[in-house]
Amino acid sequence: MCEQENKKMSIQEIVDSLIYICMDLRNEIKDARPDLVEIEKIIIKHIKEWSSLDNNSINDFQKGLEWFNVSKGLSIKEDLKGKITILDFFTYCCINCMHILPELEALEKKYFIEDGLVIVGVHSAKFSNEKDSSKIQSAVQRYNISHPVVNDAKRSMWIDIGINCWPSLVILGPDGQVLFVLVGEGHREELLLYTQVALKYFKSLKKISSHGLALKPAAHLLPVTRDLLLFPGKVQVLRDEKILVSDTGNNRVLVLDFDGQVEAVVGGYSRGFKDGSFKEAKFNAPQGVCALEDDVFVADNENHAIRVINLKEKTVKTLAGIGTRGTDYVGGKPGTEQALSSPWDVTIYQHDQNNKSAVPVLLIAIAGTHQIWAYFFEDTTWWENRQYKAKTCSAIVGSGKEENRNNFYPHAAGLAQPSGLAVAQGIKSLFFADSESSSVRRVHLVDGNVTGVAGGDKIPLNLHEYGDVDGSRYRAKLQHPLGVTWDEASNVVWVADTYNHKIKKLRLMESVLVFMVLIDLKLPKNVGRPADKKLNFNINVPKNSTLKIFLVPKLSNDLKFSPEAPQKWTLKYLLSSWTAEKISGALDEAILIKTSEDVGKCKFSVLLNLVVCKTDECIPKKYEVVFNVDVDDKDVKRGIPIRTASRSHNVPRSTLYSKLTNKTSLEAKPGPATYLTQEQEHQVIDWVFYLRDRGFAITKNQLLDSVRDMIVALGRKTPFKDNRPGRHWFEAFLRRHPDAAEKVIQNLSSRVVEKKSLRHWFLEVKQMLESLQLLELGKDRVYNLKVEDFVMKGQKKKKVDADDCKERVKERVKVVFAGNADGDLLPPMLAFGYQRIPGSVSKNLPEDWKVSGESTEIFREYISSTFYPWLVSKKIKLPVVLYIDGSANLSMSVMNYCRKVQIELIGLCPDATHLLQPIEQALLKPLTKFWNDSPPVKKETFVSSLNEQLQKIDKMGEELKMAFKTCGLCPFSIEVVNYGLALEIKEEKIEDDDIPDIDHDNNVKSSFSLTKNYSSEEYLRFLEFFERHLTGDLLKSFRENLQGSVFAGEERNKGLFEFWVDIKKKCFSF
Template identity: 40%
Template sequence: MEASPLDYVAQACADLSAAISDIDNDNERNSLITSHIRKVWSTVPAVADFEKQLEWVNVPEPLSLQQCASKIVLLDFWTYCCINCYHVLPDLAFLETLFKVEDGLVVIGVHCAKFPNEKDTENILAAVKRYGIHHPVVNDSNSTMWDTLGIKCWPTLLLLGPGNKPVFVLTGEGHREELIMYTRALINHFENKISHASLPTDPLAHIKAEKSEFLSYPSKLCLNPFYRGRAEQPFLAISDTGHHRVLLTDCSGIILKIVGGPERGSKNGKFHEARFDSPQGLCWLSSSILVVCDTNNHLIRAIYLDEGNVDVLAGNGKQSEAGDQGGKCLELQSISSPWDILLYTTADMDMSVRPSLPPPPPPIPGSSSPDVQEIDDKDDTEKDKKKKGELRRVLIIACAGSHQIWAVFLDNTIWWKYKSYGQGTCVRIAGTGAEAARNSAYPITAAFAQPSGLTLRNGPCPEIFIADSESSSIRRLALTTGHVSTLCGGDKNPMNLFAFGDQDDIGVDAKFQHPLAVAYCEQNKTLYVADTYNNKIKKVDIGLQKVTSLYPVMIETTDLVEFAEPSGMSVSLDGKYLYIADTNNHSIKILNIAKNVCQLFRVRMPEAKFTEPDNLVIYKNDLFVNRKNGSLVIHFNVSLDSAEFKNVKFTPGAPQNWQICIRDDESKDVTSEHFEFIGCTNKGTKLPGRVEMKLKARTDKTHYRFYLSFHTSLCEKTCFYHSFTVRSTILVRDSVKMVESYKITCKVNPTTSRPDAKPK
């Protein structure tokens, strides 16, 4: 096959990279880069322009490469399912801080979808919002430019010189320094050809907060397994990913704690000071400790509810390099994009078969690697025998960025192959790091493709089910042996990561499209799958490996539920309900498993605690209203009560405002919900003489509390404001008239507001 122009550029770039890799002299290195630019730019033809009628994001109108012919253009070929593409985004953002459009650099994201769901511009827009992408993005839905140029993988970065001629091509992630070096060289070399004009970009056009939803792209959620029904105890934890925070709610959806947010960052401290960057997976260590996958910061964070602060549990904030197998102490070990996490408790592995070593000592702070010891054949001591029944805590992590399963050993633990891991060790336990769907009886030789969801099945043979998103399959990891196999979806060929679809069937004949979450229900022995890009929830009969789609209806409307990329799930302790993070609908839904109906889990802030207003005038006589849509008419006579301040008057013609509020026996404001007001306004130039209100519908309430608050303008030598509130009780009865009428006389003392009044 004849090599394409881009193949020539790629080979030239590879030769350049090899040539400059061992050069420390800046002048010599720059000379080689300049020589490469001259040679390639004069040889390779220009890139063809974008097709017409393509849809764009972050621009007020479509761009063309012709508009950018006098610029250095960086084309980022990406797809929003790809974790490696997301790893490139911080590099692009950093590059754009160094080189603005006016300096000569234009960054354009060329979105070429892997999955059919990703071809929808609305879904691309959601990804752009979620990940804070500010440069222009074009939806090349048919991958025309990809095919024309012969692009082979995501992500591919193509730097164009003036005239849109390709000069540098980089594939994969981890090229920040090269991008900076090559971009600077291009701008310097083509200084006389570069325009410093701006372009019609509008990065804020689509990066706006949702108006109607409190949540923004909620991803993972986790019910509290230690919940005991206490009002102050968190019931549900939610990763509010788009707001870079974690929410803790009660069982009705009222928020008890907000941790982090609203902007992205990486900071420990008190809840309001802490910062996350796109948090994902959650799990409870105890009733007062919640663990969070701080995905874009490459950290595992712990939220300590009793202390009210956030700290790092594992990770050093740097993305682990390819081939890193871990084994260091918690805060010294790098990890890569942790996406989900769960807690597994176990006795030491294989203790009935092989003897144990005494537990190794805890890791020394600052040490680089705790000991990993092979078990020697020796007799158990009495002390060791007693420890056989103790449970060790292990955090299992789906590291999507390195395509592996990692573990954090919270206790000294003997694991597979009779290896002993010290308390505080963070290590890879499954997956080579290569992106594939390879099964194996030896976990470290297996391969995953962006594992993104975990759930635990306990029992005599415990195992973890894994949503292996890029292979569109559900994998299983046996926790007694480490054996990795496929439950359903995917393909028999481990290298085929394009075996996706929407097919209910058995085993590998069933098809998913980029599933991101799994949840196991012990009560009905069923696995639930968030089939994210099919916008579905599916269930799997594990014994038969049979996959079935669910078609629940909304209980409020009886319409079929329309999910939008659901990516998180958690089963209630009684196995009756499935809580679902409906990510692109910015909501949480509850599926009644037996009835196959959904209802909205309304996440909301608690109502402000009501306190009685100042300057309260209490009308001691009760008011009555008929339970069956009765009316209540109140005539007011308001006067000033003070011989001392007899010269104080209501200011003629000045604005006088008032507000009616009616509260129920729980102090909830039900003014507009329960009552209709007839012929009432809330402002004028004189206080109201008459208020008429009517019950909207029959009520079971027995009483309400009525507040009429006045804001008046008064004058003596100078004018000043005075506020006071009349309070009374409305009793609801069947036996009273349909229209009840009352006269209330209020004598107001302006002492508290008068300018020269002295405090008591």
């Protein structure tokens, strides 16, 4: 029981511990299957240990809270005494909270209140709109919740027992003791098992009561007639003739005329999942609808399916989904075999496939996995030439992590419950309402780039930035928007700002300038190659605009286009800070070019290569059209106020004023090139988060070196000295990207790994592997790589300082070892401290070994020259997982290469090499012993000596297999690691007297003061404990007022603020 017996724990510590204990319990039960008797023993043992723990009893609900589905408020000490009680901490907007409702409903059907089970929904609002009891009652009715629900608007119970995320399930014993804590969704089997065993165990102790509760279901308040709409979800116009309405609460879809008369009712009142005629078909809470000719597509939300209604045949069929919720984050199966998770909206996009006729693609907002998927009606070539087969359904945007993360790579972007979709066909964009981040975002359907449009926060993990504020980008604030639509004529996105109860207009700050380039094609009179023709166009455009370029050929009377010839034109050159929709097009199509945010003069050109033929004469001719572009700030001279021009163009007002008064010239001398383009900076951010998600440490020097390498590879001139950014750029970069700042450290430090950190690493990696569908790979697809330092003369040195003298460096040899969980040891690579490898070294090298010099990037060299070719030669199925040291220096080029060849890199938990490196345990430990016992070794004999020592290791394959297992990497397991070698951090107890008396209005008693002296570490731990009692909004306001330590908020919170500041002063110096 993790040594909890001898420590009196607070209820918050008990709940926090049980989160991890129940994860371990789940794995223990899994290992015991199918022995049901053993499983019951495991659960009973757990119940006995935790039900008898001192201080394990939660406080009662606050008085005066509003309750639903019961005639009076419930008390844990009275009404729920003698019951197994499940507290469901939820907020009604959360899709994950919705997912567990069917699991609780199934449990309620199996065990009634008289059997001893009571489920209580503790509504703990995320958004201010959700604190309204009338809204909660509607949600209770909408989701068919029949168990008691309490509106805990101030989250008193949440704070009291230390809950920290939605949904959380807390299972209580008959005396209010906490037995189990389950976080997130997907606990159906555990809930059933724990409830069944708990009821049986406590009944044997005669502690279960059969008394009933005074239930009063809120569903009785719904209208009796079904002629009215009930919680309608979405509406769509069909060919300007009909209106489609998803009548969500009545589980049906209505077809109306423009006078509101019902022409067709599809589906019945009862929930179900059935195809057939309009009368036979059944839906379950349908949401989004859209149409393509006579087919209407429906996001059948709680059936987790896409249904198609044929208006001619009057039938309903299933297009995608299997009727139950899936956990797939990739997809790719045929529609009716592909499991989906809570589809919320659908829309049609006409995809221009390789300049051929457009093919329709059904885009789907999959709220359950926080992604956007697509159903492909035909074989389709998608972004980056990815091929999708007809009638398959796949994820196209989103990693599956609930974030507000924009990214140039669509699968690296993080979405937060996308709930509304709108295609802007003319500008090839998809706008979506990202409800949990309270923002509207955009997918550029040319390449999948995901960008923000309005609302949300710059920090991707902050999903609590909401409000009701007009403005642009992050200055605008929304509150849980659920719908968007595109107005082509006005270039406007209309937003249903749902929790603010408003319709808002979102205008794109973008202008489109159309240019038609007339090219006069004439056949030259003289035979022979004519001179190339160059046409110049001077244009002025505002920044952040779109140029729409047409080439219009003018033919002389004796010329015509040959139907067999491909009539194409291409962009010859484009500025790296600009983007083009496509780089080639037919003569009757346009190319869209988006300008950058930079002000100044630049140019680009388009190229037209022709072969002009007459009878038997064919003459090549080239036309180059050069656009001299002035991206200007002359809006002020056109009558726009200086303040407006300054804000829209991000130019200081003083600069504009100086230019207008001729203090400085309008035509300023060009300064140095920009540091990085926006696209290049996006690549840096993507690299940072790629490494973060895979457990790698990122140092300041590593970041700066990677930027330098990128600049050198691009051959770009920048103001950086030696192409390497300095301190000022680094600090500005972190300010621009505060979400990345916490991932970049100054230096690596060496310390002993903690048990808690090690367990957290396993849980994080498991979640990532599950999202990539790589958790249960075969043994031949799981690898470990280790770079080891050897020093000549037989002495092994774990780490060689970079400042060692040249002679010492030349004595050092780096050796790369790699192996898999199937016992295969790959050929090693040796890196000597020489620019040129001596012949005495090369001649002794085995045929499959590789060698490199000191200037080589050894990891990239090994992956490309040895590791990947070995995978190909052995016909190993890709992708594979490669575990390496979390402190490894991985550049952007390494990341891009590994992505390309489908090698998924995962950084091992820092400072845990002795626990998690199979190569270390199976190979390097015995090798070190042999090496130290061997006679002195020089560079001429190093290779042969190393090869000889490797041959002496007995049963290498079996040792390697066992090492992968005992390290918990294959099969992946959190339990098999020897945690005795990790550091156990013992926390000192905080005395009850030290905790301030906080009332429900967040006031501290004026008489309270800190009377004891603690160390700074103890104060820091106390601060963390104390901040858990504060709401997110209150803590945010405290931090905003911290600079001057003068509180400008509500008077009732002043005492609490001053106490908080006092604690922080004792923790830090500021």
